[in-house]
Amino acid sequence: MRLVRALLLAALVGLAVVLQTVVFRHLSVEGVVPNLALLVVVATALARGPEFAAVMGLVAGLVVDLAPPADHVAGRWALALVVVGYLAGRVRQDAGGSAVGTLVVVGACSFVGTSIYAFSGMVLGDPSMPVGEMLGVIGLGVVWDVLVTPIVMPPLLMLLRRIRPPQVAFR
Amino acid sequence: MRDPHKRPSRPLFVLLVLACLTMITLDSRGGSTSPLDPLRSAVGNVLGPAETGTAAAIRPFEQIGGFFRSNHDLRGDVARLEAKNTKLKNDLATTPVDRNRLAEYDALMRTAQDTGYAMVPARVIAMGPMQSFSRTATIDAGTSSGVHADLTVVSNSGLVGRVIRATRTTATVLLIVDSSSVVGGRLGSNNEIGFVRGRGVLGEKGRLDLDLVDDSLVPARKDVVVTWGSDKGSPYVAGIPIGTVTRVFSSPRELSRRAVLEPFVDFSSLDVVGVVVPGDTKGDRSLVRADGGTR
Numbered sequence: 001m002r003l004v005r006a007l008l009l010a011a012l013v014g015l016a017v018v019l020q021t022v023v024f025r026h027l028s029v030e031g032v033v034p035n036l037a038l039l040v041v042v043a044t045a046l047a048r049g050p051e052f053a054a055v056m057g058l059v060a061g062l063v064v065d066l067a068p069p070a071d072h073v074a075g076r077w078a079l080a081l082v083v084v085g086y087l088a089g090r091v092r093q094d095a096g097g098s099a100v101g102t103l104v105v106v107g108a109c110s111f112v113g114t115s116i117y118a119f120s121g122m123v124l125g126d127p128s129m130p131v132g133e134m135l136g137v138i139g140l141g142v143v144w145d146v147l148v149t150p151i152v153m154p155p156l157l158m159l160l161r162r163i164r165p166p167q168v169a170f171r
Numbered sequence: 172m173r174d175p176h177k178r179p180s181r182p183l184f185v186l187l188v189l190a191c192l193t194m195i196t197l198d199s200r201g202g203s204t205s206p207l208d209p210l211r212s213a214v215g216n217v218l219g220p221a222e223t224g225t226a227a228a229i230r231p232f233e234q235i236g237g238f239f240r241s242n243h244d245l246r247g248d249v250a251r252l253e254a255k256n257t258k259l260k261n262d263l264a265t266t267p268v269d270r271n272r273l274a275e276y277d278a279l280m281r282t283a284q285d286t287g288y289a290m291v292p293a294r295v296i297a298m299g300p301m302q303s304f305s306r307t308a309t310i311d312a313g314t315s316s317g318v319h320a321d322l323t324v325v326s327n328s329g330l331v332g333r334v335i336r337a338t339r340t341t342a343t344v345l346l347i348v349d350s351s352s353v354v355g356g357r358l359g360s361n362n363e364i365g366f367v368r369g370r371g372v373l374g375e376k377g378r379l380d381l382d383l384v385d386d387s388l389v390p391a392r393k394d395v396v397v398t399w400g401s402d403k404g405s406p407y408v409a410g411i412p413i414g415t416v417t418r419v420f421s422s423p424r425e426l427s428r429r430a431v432l433e434p435f436v437d438f439s440s441l442d443v444v445g446v447v448v449p450g451d452t453k454g455d456r457s458l459v460r461a462d463g464g465t466r
Contacts, residue, residue: 117302
C-alpha cells in the first residue's frame with residue numbers, strides 16, 4: 001500500500017511537470033506558465049502538513065530540475081520547493097480551511113518559491129536577466145498560479161486526502 | 172498519532188535543505204561533466220517519452236491555444252481576432268493541421284537546399300517555464316535519430332539554437348534568446364564579426380544583442396546577421412541567418428558598439444525545426460538532404 005501511494009504521488013509530480021512544459025507552453029504569457037509542481041507541493045502541505053510537504057517539495061523540485069527542457073544547476077527548484085512545502089505546511093492551520101486563505105497561501109508560496117529560485121541563481125552566478133524583468137516574471141507567475149488554483153486545487157486536495165494513510169482525522 | 176499543534180520537525184527541514192545545497196554544489200562544481208548527469212538522463216529517459224506522448228495527444232488542440240494567448244496588443248486586436256477566431260476554428264475543423272505541417276516541412280526542405288546541410292526534422296514538444304529564467308526547449312528527436320550535443324538547430328526562418336543534451340528519444344535545445352547563449356555572428360553587408368547574446372526573454376521583447384569586435388564600425392539598420400560558424404560546424408554551422416539589426420547603441424563605458432537584433436525566428440510559436448547533422452548520419456528517421464531529397 002505504501003508503495004502504491006508513493007507511486008501515485010510520483011506520477012502526480014511527473015504529470016504536473018509534463019503539463020506545465022508541454023501543454024501550458026501554448027497558453028504561456030511571455031513564456032510564463034502556471035507552476036503546477038509548486039501547486040502540488042502546496043496542496044500536499046495543506047493536506048498533510050509541513051514534514052511530508054517538504055519531502056514532496058524535494059522530489060517535485062528534483063523532477064523540475066532534471067526533466068528534459070531544464071538546463072539550470074540541479075537542486076535550485078528542489079531548494080525552493082522544500083521551503084515552500086515547509087512554509088505552506090506551517091500556515092495551513094490558519095489558512096487551510098477557507099478558499100480565500102488557500103488563494104493567499106498559493107500566491108505567497110508562488111512569490112517565495114520563484115524568488116528563492118531567482119536568488120539562488122544570483123548567488124551561483126547563473127546567467128539570468130535584469131532584476132526588474134525578473135520581478136515581472138515572478139509577478140506574472142503569481143497571477144497564473146492564483147488563477148489556476150480554483151481549478152486545480154480542489155481535486156488535488158481531494159486526491160491527496162484520499163491517499164493519506166489511515167489515521168485519526170484532524171484538521 | 173501526530174499532534175497537529177506540535178511544532179513541525181526542524182531537523183527534517185534542515186536535512187532537506189542541506190540535501191538541496193549538496194546537490195547544487197555537486198552540479199555547479201562539476202564543470203562540464205556533472206556527477207548528476209546519469210540522474211538527468213535517467214529522468215529524461217522516463218519523462219521524455221511522456222512529454223512526446225502528451226505533445227502528440229494535445230496536437231489537435233494546440234492551434235486553439237493561440238486564440239487565448241494574451242499579449243500587450245491583444246486589446247487592440249480583439250475585433251480582428253474574433254473574426255479570425257471563427258475562421259480559424261472552421262479551418263481547424265475542416266482542414267487538418269497536417270496541411271500546415273506539410274508546408275513547414277516543405278519550407279524546411281528549402282532551407283536544407285539553401286544552406287546545403289543535411290537535417291534531422293524534429294518538433295518542439297516542450298518548453299522550459301520562464302520562471303526558471305532560462306530559455307530551453309525539448310525536441311522529439313534524440314540519439315536514436317543521430318542527434319547529440321553541440322549540433323545546430325534551425326527552423327525555416329533562421330537559427331533556433333543548439334542541442335545541449337540528448338536522451339534516446341528527446342533532446343534539449345538551448346535557444347539563442349537564452350541569456351547564457353553566445354553565437355558568433357557576421358554582418359551580412361561587410362562580413363564584420365561579432366557576438367550575438369540572448370537576453371533571456373521571449374515574444375515581443377525577444378531581442379538579441381550584437382557586440383561587434385571592431386569598434387569603429389557602425390552596423391546599418393536592417394543589416395542581416397548570419398552565423399560565422401565554428402570548427403567542423405559544431406556547435407554552430409556557418410551561414411545560418413540569425414536576425415536583422417533594429418537599433419544601434421554606443422556607450423562610452425564599453426569599447427565595442429552594441430546593436431540590437433530582431434531574430435528571424437518567432438520563439439513563442441516554435442514547431443517544426445531541423446537539427447543540422449553530417450550527411451552520413453544513420454538514424455531511425457529520414458534526413459532532409461542538401462539536394463532537397465530525403466533518405
